[in-house]
Amino acid sequence: MYTVLVISCHPDDMEIACAGTLLKCKERGDRVVVCHLSSGNLGHVIIPPEELIKIRREEARKSAEDIGGFEVMWGGFHDLEIYDNNKEARDKVVDVIKKVNPDFIITHAPNDYMPDHTAVSRLVFDASFTATLPNYKSKVEGAARLVPIYYMDTLAGVDFNPTEYVDVSKYIDKKLEMLNCHESQIVWMRDHDHIDFPDMVKTCCRYRGFQCGADYAEGFTQCNVYLKGTAKRLLP
Numbered sequence: 001m002y003t004v005l006v007i008s009c010h011p012d013d014m015e016i017a018c019a020g021t022l023l024k025c026k027e028r029g030d031r032v033v034v035c036h037l038s039s040g041n042l043g044h045v046i047i048p049p050e051e052l053i054k055i056r057r058e059e060a061r062k063s064a065e066d067i068g069g070f071e072v073m074w075g076g077f078h079d080l081e082i083y084d085n086n087k088e089a090r091d092k093v094v095d096v097i098k099k100v101n102p103d104f105i106i107t108h109a110p111n112d113y114m115p116d117h118t119a120v121s122r123l124v125f126d127a128s129f130t131a132t133l134p135n136y137k138s139k140v141e142g143a144a145r146l147v148p149i150y151y152m153d154t155l156a157g158v159d160f161n162p163t164e165y166v167d168v169s170k171y172i173d174k175k176l177e178m179l180n181c182h183e184s185q186i187v188w189m190r191d192h193d194h195i196d197f198p199d200m201v202k203t204c205c206r207y208r209g210f211q212c213g214a215d216y217a218e219g220f221t222q223c224n225v226y227l228k229g230t231a232k233r234l235l236p
Contacts, residue, residue, distance in 0.1 A: 001029045002234065005102035007075075007093065009082070009120045010040040011060035015179040016201050017152035018106055019068065020168025021218050023175065024236040026069055033100050034064050037075030037082060037093070037120055044188050049078075055184050063181035067174065073100075080115070084122035091138045093127035098140040102147055104234045109151040109221070111159055124149065125223065148230050149223035157204055162219025165212035166235050172205060172216040 004025050008014045014022070014034050022032050040056040042049060057074075064070040075092055083089055097105070107124040108117040130136055131144040154160040168175065176198050180186065189195045208217040220235065222228075 001031070002103040003031045003100060004033065004104060004106065005097065005100045006032070006034045006106045007096065007120065007124050008034065008036055009038050009108060009116045010043065010079070011036050011056045012040075012063075012179065012182040012185050013108070013117075015063060015175065015182065016155065018218055018220075019175040019178050020171040020205070020216070021106075021166040021220075021236060022070060023068060023171040024166060024168065028236055030236075032068070032070040033073060033102070034068075034070050035073040035075060035096050035100075036060060037123075038077045038079050038116060039074070040079060042079035043185060045192055046188075047184060052184065053078075056182070059182045059184060063178040067178050067181065082116050082119045082123070084119040084126065089119075090123055090127050090130060093123045094131045094136070094138045095140040097127055097131040097144045098138065098142060101144045103145075104148045104150060106150045106152055106220070109154050109160055112154045113158065121151065146227055148228050148234060150220045150235065151223065153204070153208070153219045156200065157207065157219070160219065160221070162208065162211070162221060164220040164222060164235055165208060165214070165217045166220070167209075167212070167214040167216075168205060168218050169209065169215035172202065175205075176202060 039053045044052050064072045108121040110121045132146045134143040186197050189197045205216040208219045209215050
């Protein structure tokens with residue numbers, strides 16, 4: 001049994017990229033904690049930010065807690081307020097990692113498509129080391145373990161070549177059920193961007209499945225730096 005920590009930027013990023021994997025982790029007995037660093041307050045054209053914060057928080061809670069059975073945490077940022085070269089931001093992520101003390105972390109790829117995602121990726125990389133230093137002071141006492149980081153797929157898989165795959169065929173319907181909880185985003189993208197978001201996500205999982213011999217799959221790469229490697233298979 002492992003403790004899995006997902007540090008994503010926005011509510012719905014987890015559902016898009018790794019919900020099937022997390023459902024599989026949960027089934028094998030893992031503790032799964034999802035931390036949304038940002039409120040997603042700018043993710044709509046019509047709904048004002050303060051109202052959207054409440055909507056997206058409830059959408060995320062329903063998806064992760066009611067359907068996924070995961071624990072949910074919030075980082076306290078708003079959209080476009082996350083900067084990787086920033087001690088205050090890093091310390092917030094340090095405290096999340098210390099509090100959870102995971103066996104491995106899943107987060108955004110360093111080359112994802114928007115600045116909030118790439119900033120989160122770098123913050124997690126920096127904070128995952130900083131959190132292991134007993135004499136580094138933050139709001140949470142103690143130190144976490146130095147653990148592997150897995151980067152989840154970019155949106156639509158652009159410029160991402162997985163080195164690890166997880167067969168999520170059994171969980172694809174539940175993954176989409178979780179994604180559909182984020183109605184504010186799905187309706188907005190359908191009305192304003194003319195994108196059927198659940199269909200796009202399902203298609204991407206089908207494509208990753210073709211690559212590894214499964215009906216549906218999610219792809220990952222491991223952060224390959226000193227002390228973050230492992231001989232164990234941690235992904236389910």
